[in-house]
Amino acid sequence: MQFLRKRWRSVLIFALSTLMLSGCGKIVVLNPQGPVATEELHLITWSFGLMMIVVVAVFALFAFMLIKYRAKKGSKSDYQPEQEGNRLLETVWTVVPILIIIALIIPTIKTTYALVKPPSTGTPVVIKAVSANWKWMFQYPGQGIETVNYVVIPANRPIEFQLDAIGPMNSLWIPALGGQEYSMPGMLMRLWLQADHPGTYVGRSANFSGRGFVHMVFNVIAKSPSDYAAWVQKVKTTAPAMTMADYQKLTAQSVVSTMTFSHYIQFSGPRNNSMNAMYMAPNS
Amino acid sequence: MLHSILQIGDKYFMWNEGPMIWTSDALIVLTSLGIVGLLTYLKRWKWLWDEWLTTVDHKKIGIMYIIAAFAMFFRGGMDGLIIRAQLAIPNNHFLTAEHYDQVFTTHGTIMILFMAMPFIIGLMNIAVPLQIGARDVAFPYLNAMSFWLFFFGALLFNISFVIGGSPDAGWTSYAPIAGPFYDPGVGENYYLISLQIAGIGTIATGINFLVTILKMRAPGMTLMRMPMFTWSVLITSVIIIFAFPVLTVTLALLMFDRLFGAHFFSVTHGGLPMMWANLFWIWGHPEVYIVILPAFGVFSEVVSTFSHKRLFGYKAMVVSLVAIAILSFTTWVHHFFTMGAGASVNSFFSFSTMLIAVPTGVKIFNWLFTMYKGRIEFTTSMLWALAFIPNFLIGGLTGVMLASAPADYQYHNSYFLVAHFHYVLIAGTVFGVFSGLYYWWPKMFGQKLNERIGKWAFWIFMISFNMTFMPMYFVGLMGMTRRMYTYPAGLGWGPFNLIETIGALGMGLGFVVMVFDIAYTIRHPEKDLTGDPWDGRTLEWSIPSPAPEYNFAVIPEVKGIDAYWMMKHPKEQEPGPVKAVDKSKIRPIHMPNNSYRPFIISVAFFVAGFGFIWQWYWLGIPGLIVVAIGLFLRSFEYNDEHFISTEEIERTEIAAGRL
Numbered sequence: 010m011q012f013l014r015k016r017w018r019s020v021l022i023f024a025l026s027t028l029m030l031s032g033c034g035k036i037v038v039l040n041p042q043g044p045v046a047t048e049e050l051h052l053i054t055w056s057f058g059l060m061m062i063v064v065v066a067v068f069a070l071f072a073f074m075l076i077k078y079r080a081k082k083g084s085k086s087d088y089q090p091e092q093e094g095n096r097l098l099e100t101v102w103t104v105v106p107i108l109i110i111i112a113l114i115i116p117t118i119k120t121t122y123a124l125v126k127p128p129s130t131g132t133p134v135v136i137k138a139v140s141a142n143w144k145w146m147f148q149y150p151g152q153g154i155e156t157v158n159y160v161v162i163p164a165n166r167p168i169e170f171q172l173d174a175i176g177p178m179n180s181l182w183i184p185a186l187g188g189q190e191y192s193m194p195g196m197l198m199r200l201w202l203q204a205d206h207p208g209t210y211v212g213r214s215a216n217f218s219g220r221g222f223v224h225m226v227f228n229v230i231a232k233s234p235s236d237y238a239a240w241v242q243k244v245k246t247t248a249p250a251m252t253m254a255d256y257q258k259l260t261a262q263s264v265v266s267t268m269t270f271s272h273y274i275q276f277s278g279p280r281n282n283s284m285n286a287m288y289m290a291p292n293s
Numbered sequence: 294m295l296h297s298i299l300q301i302g303d304k305y306f307m308w309n310e311g312p313m314i315w316t317s318d319a320l321i322v323l324t325s326l327g328i329v330g331l332l333t334y335l336k337r338w339k340w341l342w343d344e345w346l347t348t349v350d351h352k353k354i355g356i357m358y359i360i361a362a363f364a365m366f367f368r369g370g371m372d373g374l375i376i377r378a379q380l381a382i383p384n385n386h387f388l389t390a391e392h393y394d395q396v397f398t399t400h401g402t403i404m405i406l407f408m409a410m411p412f413i414i415g416l417m418n419i420a421v422p423l424q425i426g427a428r429d430v431a432f433p434y435l436n437a438m439s440f441w442l443f444f445f446g447a448l449l450f451n452i453s454f455v456i457g458g459s460p461d462a463g464w465t466s467y468a469p470i471a472g473p474f475y476d477p478g479v480g481e482n483y484y485l486i487s488l489q490i491a492g493i494g495t496i497a498t499g500i501n502f503l504v505t506i507l508k509m510r511a512p513g514m515t516l517m518r519m520p521m522f523t524w525s526v527l528i529t530s531v532i533i534i535f536a537f538p539v540l541t542v543t544l545a546l547l548m549f550d551r552l553f554g555a556h557f558f559s560v561t562h563g564g565l566p567m568m569w570a571n572l573f574w575i576w577g578h579p580e581v582y583i584v585i586l587p588a589f590g591v592f593s594e595v596v597s598t599f600s601h602k603r604l605f606g607y608k609a610m611v612v613s614l615v616a617i618a619i620l621s622f623t624t625w626v627h628h629f630f631t632m633g634a635g636a637s638v639n640s641f642f643s644f645s646t647m648l649i650a651v652p653t654g655v656k657i658f659n660w661l662f663t664m665y666k667g668r669i670e671f672t673t674s675m676l677w678a679l680a681f682i683p684n685f686l687i688g689g690l691t692g693v694m695l696a697s698a699p700a701d702y703q704y705h706n707s708y709f710l711v712a713h714f715h716y717v718l719i720a721g722t723v724f725g726v727f728s729g730l731y732y733w734w735p736k737m738f739g740q741k742l743n744e745r746i747g748k749w750a751f752w753i754f755m756i757s758f759n760m761t762f763m764p765m766y767f768v769g770l771m772g773m774t775r776r777m778y779t780y781p782a783g784l785g786w787g788p789f790n791l792i793e794t795i796g797a798l799g800m801g802l803g804f805v806v807m808v809f810d811i812a813y814t815i816r817h818p819e820k821d822l823t824g825d826p827w828d829g830r831t832l833e834w835s836i837p838s839p840a841p842e843y844n845f846a847v848i849p850e851v852k853g854i855d856a857y858w859m860m861k862h863p864k865e866q867e868p869g870p871v872k873a874v875d876k877s878k879i880r881p882i883h884m885p886n887n888s889y890r891p892f893i894i895s896v897a898f899f900v901a902g903f904g905f906i907w908q909w910y911w912l913g914i915p916g917l918i919v920v921a922i923g924l925f926l927r928s929f930e931y932n933d934e935h936f937i938s939t940e941e942i943e944r945t946e947i948a949a950g951r952l
C-alpha cells in the first residue's frame with residue numbers, strides 16, 4: 010500500500026511537472042503579449058472565477074448528497090419520499106445564477122465595445138490581411154509593400170488589420186496578441202491588435218478552408234519603431250515588385266512559402282480563386 | 294475489358310486509393326454476406342419481414358432505432374479513433390489532409406444526426422407511449438416512415454465512404470467550401486441528400502410525438518401530471534417542428550447550387566456564403582437542445598427513481614424546459630461572434646446565450662435536491678445519471694465562458710471549443726442515452742442488463758472520457774485549432790494530444806465492454822418477472838416486461854404525478870403490490886396493421902437520393918415517382934387496423950402472471 014501510494018505520488022508529480030514545463034509557459038492565451046489579448050484575458054479569468062463559484066457549490070452539494078443519502082441498510086431516518094420542492098431554495102438558485110450572469114455580462118459588453126476601438130492612442134498602422142487559400146497576404150497600403158505568410162509590425166502601435174478574402178472564409182488568429190476575426194470575400198472586416206514588445210508570435214487561420222488549411226500559419230514579427238522603419242525601407246529598395254505571374258500564383262489555390270514584394274497588385278474581380286473556371290464549368 | 298473495369302472501380306469505388314479502401318470493401322461485402330447467410334441459414338427472412346421491417350409497433354421501432362444508433366456509434370467512434378490516431382503525435386502523416394477532412398466530417402455528422410438523434414428518438418419511442426398510458430403513438434404508420442427514412446438516410450450517408458467518396462467540408466458544411474466550385478465530386482451531395490431524407494423523418498417524428506402526447510394521455514393525466522421524460526419529449530417535439538424545416542430549406546438551397554447551378558451561396562453571383570452559416574445555426578443551435586432535452590428527461594426519471602423520491606421542483610423543471618426551448622432559438626449567432634456583426638449584435642447574443650444557464654442551473658439544483666433526503670441506489674443507470682452532473686457542469690460552464698463574445702475571439706474554433714461541445718454532447722446526451730438504455734432495457738426485453746459488467750463499462754468510459762477531452766481545453770488555449778490534420782512539434786501540444794489519444798482508446802474499450810454486457814445478458818439473462826425491477830414511479834412499470842403488443846390491457850386511471858408510485862402507495866392503505874388487471878374491464882383492443890409501405894417508400898427515397906447524388910436523373914426521377922405512388926396508394930388504404938380479442942389479451946396477461 011505504502012509503496013503504491015508513494016508511486017502514485019511520484020507519478021502525479023511527474024505528470025504535473027511535465028505539464029507545467031511543457032505547458033504553462035506555452036499556454037499562449039494565458040500569456041498575452043499585447044493590450045487586446047490582455048483585456049480578453051481579464052475577461053477569461055473573471056468568467057473562470059465566476060464559474061468556479063458554481064463549480065464549488067455544485068460539487069460540494071453533489072458530494073454531500075451522495076455521502077449523506079446513499080441507501081444504507083436499516084436507517085429510516087431522514088427519508089422524505091414525498092418532498093415536493095422548496096420555494097426559498099428554488100428562488101435562491103434562480104437568483105444567484107442571474108446575479109452571476111449580470112456580473113459577467115457587464116464586463117463582456119464593455120469589452121465588446123472597447124475592442125472595436127484602437128487599443129491605444131498611438132498612430133495606427135493599417136495592414137490589409139487577405140486570405141487566399143491557402144496563404145495569407147499582408148498588404149501595407151501606406152508603404153505600398155506586401156508580405157506573404159509573415160507579417161512585420163511595429164511594437165507598441167495599434168495595428169488595424171483590414172480583413173479580406175479571396176476564396177473561402179478564413180479567420181485571422183494571433184493568440185498572443187488577441188482574438189480572431191473572420192476574413193470573408195467581399196466584406197471588409199477590421200481587427201485591432203497591438204504587440205507590447207518586439208518579438209515573434211505565431212498566427213494561423215482558425216477557420217477551416219479546405220485541404221491546405223493547416224498551412225495557413227505565419228509569423229508575426231514585432232520590431233521596435235526604428236527597426237520597423239528600417240525594415241520597410243529595406244523591403245522597398247531590395248524586394249522585387251509583384252509580377253502578374255506572382256499575382257496569379259498567389260490568387261490561385263496553392264501553398265506557398267514566405268514572400269516579400271516592394272509593390273503589389275490590387276486584387277479586383279470576382280472573389281473565387283479561379284474565376285475563369287467558375288464561369289466555364291460550375292458543375293462538371 | 295479489365296481496363297475498363299478498373300477505370301470504373303477507380304471512379305466509383307476509389308480503388309486507386311489503396312489498401313484501406315480495399316479492406317473496407319472486403320469487410321462490407323463479407324459482413325453483408327454474413328448477415329444474408331445467417332438469416333437464410335436460420336430461416337429468419339420471413340420473421341425479419343413480418344416482425345421488424347413492416348412493424349408499426351412503437352416498441353419495436355424504438356429497438357430498431359437503438360440498434361441503428363449503436364451501429365452508428367461504432368462507425369462514428371471509429372472515425373473518432375482514427376482522428377485521435379492521426380493526432381497522437383506531431384507531424385504525423387498516417388492520413389492525408391483529404392482523408393482527415395473526410396473523417397472529421399463523417400464523425401461529426403454521424404455522431405449528431407445518425408447516432409445521437411436516433412438513440413434519443415429510440416428511447417422516446419420506447420418510453421413515451423408507455424409513460425402516458427397509450428397503446429401506440431398517434432400515427433404508427435408515420436412512425437415507421439420516420440424510422441425507415443432515417444435508416445436509409447443513414448445508409449446513404451455511410452455508403453459514401455466506399456462509393457464515390459465522403460463529404461469533407463465539416464459537419465457544418467459551410468459554403469463556399471461545400472459549394473460546387475471548391476468541392477466538386479459527390480461527397481457533399483451525399484451529405485445534403487442523406488440529411489434531407491433523414492430530416493424529413495425527424496420532422497414527422499416531431500409531429501407524431503407532439504400529437505401523441507397532447508391527445509393520447511390516459512384519463513386523469515393532465516399536462517402537469519406527466520412524467521418529466523414525457524415533458525421533455527413534448528418540448529423537444531416543438532423544437533423539432535420549428536427547427537427542422539429550416540434545415541430542410543437550407544439543404545435544398547445548397548443542393549440547388551450544387552446540382553442545378555444556382556448561386557444562393559456563391560459570392561461571384563451575388564450569393565451570400567454567410568447566409569449558410571446563419572441558416573445552418575438557426576437549425577443547429579436548437580438541434581443541440583433537441584439532443585439534450587430528452588437526456589435531461591431521462592436524468593429526471595432516473596435520479597428520482599433511484600433516490601426513491603419524488604422529483605424536486607416539478608413545476609420549475611417544466612418551466613425551465615420551456616424557457617430553454619424558447620431561448621434555444623435566440624442564440625445562434627454565438628457560433629460566429631467573430632464574423633464581426635458589430636458590438637451590439639454580439640452583446641445581445643452573449644447575453645441571450647448566458648441566459649440559458651439560468652434554467653439549466655435550476656434543473657441541476659433540482660436534480661441534486663431530488664437526492665436530498667432520498668435513498669440513493671447506485672445502479673448502472675444511476676451511475677450514468679450521477680456522472681452527468683459534474684461532467685456536464687464542466688461543459689456547461691465552459692459554454693458560459695464561450696458565450697462572452699470577446700473571450701470567444703480567443704476560444705473560437707480552437708480545441709477549447711472541441712472540448713466544450715464534447716463535454717456537453719457526451720456527458721449530456723451520451724451519458725443520458727446510456728442511462729436510459731440501462732433503465733428501460735428490462736421494459737424492452739424483459740431482462741436486466743448485467744450490472745457488474747455495466748459498472749465496469751461506466752467507469753472505464755467515464756474516466757477515459759475525461760482523459761480524452763480535459764486536455765483539449767488546455768491545448769486549445771495553447772493555440773491549437775480544430776480540423777487541423779497535423780501539427781508541428783515544439784508548441785507543447787504533443788503530450789496533451791498523446792494523453793487524449795490514450796483516453797480515446799479507453800472510451801473505445803468502455804464501449805466494447807458495454808456491448809459485451811449486452812451480449813452477456815442475452816446469453817445469461819436475469820429475467821424481470823415483476824415488470825417493475827427498479828421500484829419505478831411511472832406507468833411503464835405497471836405493465837409486464839417486456840410490454841405486450843397492446844401495452845395496457847386496461848388503460849390506467851391517473852391520479853397524480855408519478856401515477857404508478859401512487860397506485861403502489863395509496864393514501865389510506867398500507868403500501869403494497871398493485872391489484873392485477875381487472876378482468877371485467879378487458880375489452881377488445883384496436884391496433885394498427887403492419888405495413889410494408891414505409892419500408893418500400895423509404896427504399897425508393899434511397900434510390901432517388903442515390904440518383905440525385907450522382908446526378909443520374911434517369912434513376913432519381915423514377916425513384917421519386919415510386920415515392921409519390923406509394924404516398925398516393927396509402928391514401929386509399931382503408932383496411933389498416935385490426936382488433937385483438939379479449940381472449941387473446943387474457944391469454945397474454947395470464948402468461949405474464951397478471952390475471
Ligand code: HEM
Pocket residue numbers: 369370373374376377397398400401402404405409462463464465711715718719722723761774775776777778797800801
Ligand atoms: C468516441 C469518442 C470521441 C472521440 C475520440 C472524439 C474526438 C473528436 C475530435 C478529436 C474532434 C475534432 C476533430 C478536428 O477538429 O480535427 C471531434 C469533432 C467532433 N465530434 Fe467527436 N469524438 C468522440 C465522440 C463524439 C460524440 C459522441 C459526438 C456527438 C454526439 C461527437 C461530435 C463531434 C462533432 C460534431 C465534431 C465536429 C466535427 C467537425 O469539425 O465538423 N464526437 N471529435
Ligand SMILES: [Cu+2]
Pocket residue numbers: 577578581624625627628
Ligand atoms: Cu449554439
